[in-house]
Amino acid sequence: MTGPSDPKDALRRYLQSTRDALVWKLEGLSERDLRLPRTPTGTSLLGIVKHAANVEIGYFGDVFGRSWPSPEERVSDEETDADPQADWFATENETAEGIVDLYRRVWAFADATVDTLPLDTVGCVPWWPEERAQVTLGQVMVHVLSDLARHAGHADILRESIDGAAGLRAGTGNLPDLDWPAYVQKLTELANRF
Numbered sequence: 001m002t003g004p005s006d007p008k009d010a011l012r013r014y015l016q017s018t019r020d021a022l023v024w025k026l027e028g029l030s031e032r033d034l035r036l037p038r039t040p041t042g043t044s045l046l047g048i049v050k051h052a053a054n055v056e057i058g059y060f061g062d063v064f065g066r067s068w069p070s071p072e073e074r075v076s077d078e079e080t081d082a083d084p085q086a087d088w089f090a091t092e093n094e095t096a097e098g099i100v101d102l103y104r105r106v107w108a109f110a111d112a113t114v115d116t117l118p119l120d121t122v123g124c125v126p127w128w129p130e131e132r133a134q135v136t137l138g139q140v141m142v143h144v145l146s147d148l149a150r151h152a153g154h155a156d157i158l159r160e161s162i163d164g165a166a167g168l169r170a171g172t173g174n175l176p177d178l179d180w181p182a183y184v185q186k187l188t189e190l191a192n193r194f
Contacts, residue, residue: 008119011141012111018148019107022052023100025155029162034096035089038158045158046096047088048151050075053103054087055147059140060110063123068109073102114141 026034026045034046054075057068068074075087090099119138126133135143160166167174 015145022152025159046090050099051087053106056106056110059144060113063125
């Protein structure tokens with residue numbers, strides 16, 4: 001068996017790997033490219049990272065009775081009430097560098113929760129229905145990992161559409177060495193038969 005055998009260590013490792021992949025998708029792009037909406041619902045690379053930071057603050061903080069030390073840095077309930085997408089875009093006063101820095105500090109905050117509590121520690125998700133609000137740290141770790149992995153997949157596609165950068169992580173592409181335009185042409189021809 002490779003990798004950590006302790007379930008908490010395994011979850012922590014996959015969580016950090018997904019965080020790293022998400023932040024890597026921002027590297028080398030201009031502030032405009034990071035902010036520009038890339039989908040009909042306004043999704044941007046920088047917005048995904050800002051959302052991820054707020055998700056982790058909530059699940060690894062609020063759920064277990066821990067307050068984020070700088071409440072002015074997170075999207076407030078009032079901001080979300082005014083705009084339900086408030087955590088999905090960078091405001092004019094925010095920078096890519098600042099949001100990435102915030103997210104890296106959120107990692108340390110979230111990791112402190114994971115490091116100090118057993119996986120069976122019970123917390124309460126106040127924004128979930130009452131009948132499901134009681135959760136364990138293990139459930140929260142799986143939930144957040146699932147959410148972040150989904151958004152890292154979104155970021156993969158957005159980044160590839162900007163400049164072709166693709167792969168699992170910086171310097172370690174997990175894609176075969178192919179003539180990609182020819183491959184896409186082959187798939188297009190196949191699709192056009194239907």
